[in-house]
Structures are given as C-alpha cells and as structure tokens.
Amino acid sequence: MARRRPNTDELLKRLDYRFERKELLQEALTHVSAPNAGGQSYQRLEFLGDRVLGLAIAEMLYQAFPRAPEGELSRRLAELVRRESCAEIAEAWDVGPHVRLGAGEALSGERKNQTILADVAEAIIGAVFLDGGWEPARALVERSFKDLLHAPRRPLRDPKSALQEWAQGQGLPAPTYTVVEQTGPDHAPKFRIMVKVKGKEGAFGMGASKRVAEQAAARSLLLQERVWTEEEHGVA
Known part of the structure; x- marks a missing residue:
C-alpha cells in the first residue's frame, strides 16, 4: 500500500x-x-x-x-x-x-x-x-x-581563551592566575584562584580542580569587565 x-x-x-x-x-x-x-x-x-x-x-x-x-x-x-x-x-x-x-x-x-x-x-x-x-x-x-x-548548543570558546584573546586585543600582557586558597581533603580539594589582567581589578573563581577554578575566575573577569554578559553566556 x-x-x-x-x-x-x-x-x-x-x-x-x-x-x-x-x-x-x-x-x-x-x-x-x-x-x-x-x-x-x-x-x-x-x-x-x-x-x-x-x-x-x-x-x-x-x-x-x-x-x-x-x-x-x-x-x-x-x-x-x-x-x-x-x-x-x-x-x-x-x-x-x-x-x-x-x-x-x-x-x-x-x-x-x-x-x-x-x-x-x-x-x-x-x-x-x-x-x-x-x-x-x-x-x-x-x-x-x-x-x-542566544543559546548555542555548544560552548563557543572557553573563558580562559576568551580572556586571553581580549587581553591581547587590548594590548595587555597575558592574564596571570594565582591560587589564593586550597581547602578540603586531598581526595576532594577545592581551589580558589584569582586572575589578574594589568590595570584591571582581579576576579576570583572556585573549583574542584585548578583548571575549573581558573575557568571560573576568567569568566568572572569577563563579566566584570562587561566583555561577556550573563544573557549571552549563561551559567558557567
């Protein structure tokens, strides 16, 4: 049929x-x-x-x-x-x-x-x-x-890469990341990291690894400098 x-x-x-x-x-x-x-x-x-x-x-x-x-x-x-x-x-x-x-x-x-x-x-x-x-x-x-x-199905780029690109575009040195605190047991640590860009106020990020905390810190600085917005980039 x-x-x-x-x-x-x-x-x-x-x-x-x-x-x-x-x-x-x-x-x-x-x-x-x-x-x-x-x-x-x-x-x-x-x-x-x-x-x-x-x-x-x-x-x-x-x-x-x-x-x-x-x-x-x-x-x-x-x-x-x-x-x-x-x-x-x-x-x-x-x-x-x-x-x-x-x-x-x-x-x-x-x-x-x-x-x-x-x-x-x-x-x-x-x-x-x-x-x-x-x-x-x-x-x-x-x-x-x-x-x-406004809701891409895949990340367009990670915050660290975006921050590095932005800093370069401003003629500034590369961002620096510093561990300011580590808490929790060895098998489940938590890191608090500060990222600095020359001439800008530092921003902080938390994470279960240094990499995750660095990404969170980079995202915070991008939002702080209004390079990114919450509406465009959602939740970390």
Missing part, C-alpha cells in the same frame, strides 16, 4: 509563509532518490539557501551582539549554520514526513537523517528566497533561529 503524502498546509503554517510558486516547495522537499525526481531534487535550492541563511544569520548576529569582535561573530555563525543546527530547525518544522524519498531510503528511516533534514531546511530557505525575495527569507530565518541565537 502506497504511503499517503501529508498535506503541506500544516508545514506552511509552521513556516508562516505562503508560496506563490508551490512547485518551489515541492522541489525543496524532493530528495534525489525520489521517483520521477527528474533532476529537480533539492540540491540546487540547498546551495542557494545555504548562502541566504549565512547572510541572514550574519545580519542577526551583527545586530544582536554589537560589542562582539569579528572572531566571536564568526564562531557564532559557524555554530548556527552547522548541520546539527539546521537539522534541529527542520525537526521543529516537522519536515520529515513531507520529504519525497525513494522507497529504499524511506524504509531505512532516512526521514530522520540529520544530513537530509539539514539540507531540506536550507532548500526551503532557498525556495522562500526565490519565491518572495530577501525579506520573507530573512524573516523565516529570524523566526526559526532566534532561540538558538
């Missing part, structure tokens, strides 16, 4: 976009293995959508983090456009049931394949761009990625 294809109305509601050229959406949902794909798979739209996504995310980051240096913006961009992030967006749109696949691919569970989902997400963005232009495509990216913008 042939599998009944789901109605795309629910998908369109989740996208919050109506296509003038509905064939573009169908192309964005068509895997190269699909019967009668006829060369109209999502691959070309994915190529376009990848570029549209990158520009839209770059603009969002530029506006959202006005004090972030180029290096941090680049790391945030890479995190947001990576395959896993795009697949997460595709899952939120629930595109899996709508993807046209060959029989073998469908039976082997390729509707949940992270690479395919990520490709389809980018293809849909490309399709919206072709159908409606830059503004609808940018708006779709903003609606879909705004939560990930």
